[in-house]
Amino acid sequence: MDFAFSEEQQMLRASARDWLADRYPLDRVAAISDGDLGYDPDAWAELTKLGWLDESLELTDLAVLCEEAGYGLLPAPFVTTVALAAPAVGSAERPASVVHDGLAPDGAAVELLVAGARVVEASACTITAVDSVDRLRRYARVELPEADAGESVTSTPDAQLRAGALLACEAVGVTQRALDLTVAYVKQREQFGRVIGSYQAIAHRVSDVYVQLELARSLAYWAAWSVEAGDPQAEVAVAAARSAAGEAALFGCEAAIQSHGGIGFTWEHPLHRFYKRAQWISSWSGSATSQRAQIATALFGD
Amino acid sequence: MDFRDTPDEAEFRAGLRAWLVEALPPGWQQQPPHVGRWDEDTARTWARKLYDAGYSGITWPKEYGGQGQPYTYQGIFLEETARVGAPDHIGVIGLGMAGPTITAWGSQEQKQRYLANILSGEEIWCQGFSEPGSGSDLAGARTSAVLDGDEWVVNGQKVWSSYAHIADWCILVVRTDPAAAKHAGLSYLLVDMKSPGVEVRPLRQITGDPEFNEIWFTDVRVPRESMLGQPGDGWKVAMTTLLHERGTLGFALTAALERAVNRLITTAKETGADSDPVQRDRIARHWVELQALRYTNYRSLTTLVKTGVPGPEGSVAKLHWSESNQRLTKLAQELLGERAMLSGAGGYWDGYWAYQQLRSRGNTIEAGTSEILRGIVAERVLGLPKSR
Structure with missing residues (x-):
């Protein structure tokens, strides 16, 4: 292993x-x-x-x-x-x-x-x-x-799986950037005489983004490996990775916008572009819910 | 990157699977899951069987009676024993915490005295860290030890000590220098639980089980040499213990969650929830959360094997598992409807889910509260300023 x-x-x-x-x-x-x-x-x-x-x-x-x-x-x-x-x-x-x-x-x-x-x-x-x-x-x-x-052309059977695994990886990159931008910002932005990253309400939400990111990352890499290796679990691995990575990216960007306060809500700030990419990934070819429905079929049958 | 077992790992796994079939009673896996903690006899017998078969101390160095195998073998052991729902090892505190700490800090005499009996399960250990006044704030410990001749005299109270009611030994954090700064005044003792002045009282949890205990120390005399490290090293020694607690914790948690998800799926089929699309979605989410924990744990383990230190992703495991397990057990209870409120023999699986759900509320408190863990992620992993 x-x-x-x-x-x-x-x-x-x-x-x-x-x-x-x-x-x-x-x-x-x-x-x-x-x-x-x-x-x-x-x-x-x-x-x-x-x-x-x-x-x-x-x-x-x-x-x-x-x-x-x-x-x-x-x-x-x-x-x-x-x-x-x-x-x-x-x-x-x-x-x-x-x-x-x-x-x-x-x-x-x-x-x-x-x-x-x-x-x-x-x-x-x-x-x-x-x-x-x-x-x-x-x-x-x-x-x-x-x-x-x-x-x-005849589409190869794993075309959908490749797409799912790679989009999950793209989502992981988006989440990581949202997290990095947030960490940098909350370390220097001061309110009430303290940097806002020292407030637990901010710090704990940022920690939650890190947790969701690392979990999604593990699933995305597992999915990519499973498809590459032709592993029998590839299909459920991709469904798991797509659902989790898509949701993590949305959550990460939303937490980033909230942690930035007003500036994060402006067109000038880069965050909204990452958020919109997270939305695009989540909308493409089946929602997180539909990915989980596939997993449920694998667990329970139709 | 390759998630398959190496040939050696595959051989170890196959051998273990075959052994488990032999070692567990016939029909073991057809029985409903065990409710609550294991009785002492069952647990002691199981520990002995594991030891005799060479499955105790898999990652311990050979010179101390271990198998000297990499951490992946311990992971395989936990996966396979979870798969068949084998009993817990009664010596977990010794194997996972006291033993590795003694290996790291103990004198040659201490290693010879304690390690073999931990492996064989002959001596059971408990942990004396938390106090009524200092739970998350370990460095605030007030239990005192004062040197009198060649003995430390210990006074104070510890709480949340699993296995203390049957333990032979205790790893105990005490304050030896009240004048020193908070962390610097601590020391780490190995205390014989049969010493005069040690009193153990069961502490009943919301499950009704006295799984944990309180320990009172009244003028308990401990030989001067029964210390790990020097006076004042207590904080550093305790950190070794907690690091080891977290080292293979991820595997134990994955194994526990895998058991829980499999049982949730069985319950969903038995209650007909497997045809409800809403419940199917929620259960699939738990399956995803299980895989996320498993592969995050593999990632952390790979870092550990390659660099000797667990990766930062390891701090995620306990936080994620505890909250996932709380949601899962609550969902299982929801599937049971009114039957959920029956405990004991009249309940579904003898009240298994009722017990598990109540027990799960402790998951976000024990071994680092979720608040403490989020703080650790924020400060040590992400580098945010200390929050107060």
């Missing part, structure tokens, strides 16, 4: 964290989020150079990168590509997303779209950006070309 990332994976994490902090500090992320596109069109070439899109990456490597992408709110369709579209497309070389009910997250930022059992060139579709809550993962309405266009 060994529950640790390899040394290479730890180096991958450290370099990803550094690169994101350097390339996309939060004020730049804010500018991109408030801009017309909601992503940086130059990012993809850099991700390719960094090796984030290599075929050789295992799922637990991608787990590390998706977590860091969540931590830094990487303004590029990286997670949609590797987590949602790549299993059907067959590679992560070109930015890609999937169409659900005529809508695709990052739909205007990608070159390929997976719609049912087909992969189509985005350039062959009519794509209209729509107002979205998460302005760094904007939806676009996709009108597909005639029915037989594009390449037909």
